[in-house]
Amino acid sequence: KNQVEQSPQSLIILEGKNCTLQCNYTVSPFSNLRWYKQDTGRGPVSLTIMTFSENTKSNGRYTATLDADTKQSSLHITASQLSDSASYICVVSANSGYALNFGKGTSLLVTP
Amino acid sequence: KAGVTQTPRYLIKTRGQQVTLSCSPISGHRSVSWYQQTPGQGLQFLFEYFSETQRNKGNFPGRFSGRQFSNSRSEMNVSTLELGDSALYLCASSFWGSTADTQYFGPGTRLTVL
Numbered sequence: 001k002n003q004v005e006q007s008p009q010s011l012i013i014l015e016g017k018n019c020t021l022q023c024n025y026t027v028s029p030f031s032n033l034r035w036y037k038q039d040t041g042r043g044p045v046s047l048t049i050m051t052f053s054e055n056t057k058s059n060g061r062y063t064a065t066l067d068a069d070t071k072q073s074s075l076h077i078t079a080s081q082l083s084d085s086a087s088y089i090c091v092v093s094a095n096s097g098y099a100l101n102f103g104k105g106t107s108l109l110v111t112p
Numbered sequence: 113k114a115g116v117t118q119t120p121r122y123l124i125k126t127r128g129q130q131v132t133l134s135c136s137p138i139s140g141h142r143s144v145s146w147y148q149q150t151p152g153q154g155l156q157f158l159f160e161y162f163s164e165t166q167r168n169k170g171n172f173p174g175r176f177s178g179r180q181f182s183n184s185r186s187e188m189n190v191s192t193l194e195l196g197d198s199a200l201y202l203c204a205s206s207f208w209g210s211t212a213d214t215q216y217f218g219p220g221t222r223l224t225v226l
Contacts, residue, residue, distance in 0.1 A: 031211055043116070043202050043217025044155075051212075089155065093211035100211060104154035 002027040004092050006103035013110055017080055021106045023073040023090030031095035035064050035075050038087045038105070047075070047088075080110045114139065116205050116218035124224045130191040133221045135203035137184050141216070143209025144186040146178060149200040149220070161186055162209045190223075198225045 004025045013019050025033070032051045036044035048057040048064040050073070057064045061078045077084055090103040117136045125131050137144050145168075146158040157170040161180035178188040184205070190197055200222050204215035 042219050043204070045217070046214050049212070049214070091155075100157055102155040102157075 002092075002094060002101045004090055004101045004103040006088075006090050006106050008106060009104075010107040011109070013080055013108070015080060015082055015110050015112050019077050019080060019108065021075045021077075021088050021090075021108070023075070023092075023103055025071050025073070025090070025092045025101065025103075027071075027092040027094050027101050029095040030068060030071075031093040033064075033066055033073050033093070034091045035062070035073075036089040036091060038089060040086070044089055077108075082110050082112065084108060085110045116203060116216050118201075118203055118218040118221050120221060121219065122222045122224075124226065125193050126226050127193055127195060129193050130189065131193060131223060133188045133190075133201055133203075133223075135186045135188070135205075135218060137186070137203075137205030138216055141205035141207055142184055143206045143213070144180055144184065145204045145206075145209070145215065146186070146188050147202045147204065148172070149202055150198075155202070158188070160209055167209065193225045195225050198223060 007022045034049045035047045038044040047059050047062050050057050050066045052068050055066050063076045066073045087105040087107050089105040092101045119134045143162045145160040147155050149155045160168040164180045175191045180186045200220045202220045204217045206213035206215045
C-alpha cells in the first residue's frame with residue numbers, strides 16, 4: 001500500500017533557527033515528490049518538486065533533498081522567519097495512473 | 113493573473129441537506145481537482161476533471177459528485193450530508209492535470225455540518 005509518513009507531527013522553533021522536516025514514503029513506482037506550504041486558512045502552495053534523478057532542490061530559504069534509494073525526503077528551512085509558521089505537506093506521485101499520495105503534514109510554529 | 117477562486121468560503125448545513133461548491137480555475141487551466149482536508153485524515157483526493165470529463169476519482173462515496181463546464185469552471189456537490197463531511201474543501205487547477213504539473217490551490221470552502 002502506498003503511504004507517506006511525515007515527522008515530526010508538529011514543531012516549535014525560535015525565529016532565526018534552522019529546522020528539518022522529514023518525509024518517508026513507500027510509493028512505487030515513484031514519479032515525483034513535492035513539498036507544499038499551507039498557511040492557516042489558505043490553500044497549499046508548491047515549494048519544490050523533485051523527480052527520481054534529482055537529489056536537491058532549493059527555493060529561497062527552503063531546500064528539499066531526496067534519497068530515492070531509501071525513499072526519504074527532507075525539507076530544510078534556513079534562518080526561519082515568523083512567516084514560515086504553517087503546515088508543510090509532502091506529496092508523492094506514483095508513476096502509474098493518476099495517483100497522489102499525501103502525508104498528513106508537519107505543523108511548524110516559529111516564535112519570536 | 114488571478115488565482116483560483118472558490119465560493120462560498122464558509123458554509124453551514126445540517127445533516128441530510130445537500131451542498132454545491134464552486135471553483136473557478138486560473139485562466140487557461142483545463143484541469144480542476146477537488147480535495148477534502150480534515151485534521152485527522154489530511155488531504156484526500158476526490159476527483160479530477162479535464163475538458164468537462166471526469167478523468168480520475170478517489171475513494172469517496174457516490175454522494176460526492178462534480179462537474180466541469182466548458183469554461184473550465186467546476187462545481188462539486190455533496191448530497192445527504194453527514195457530520196463527517198465537515199471539512200475544508202479545496203480545489204486546484206493546472207494546465208494538463210498530470211502529476212508532474214504544478215497545481216495551484218484555491219483558498220478552500222469551509223463546510224460545517226450540524
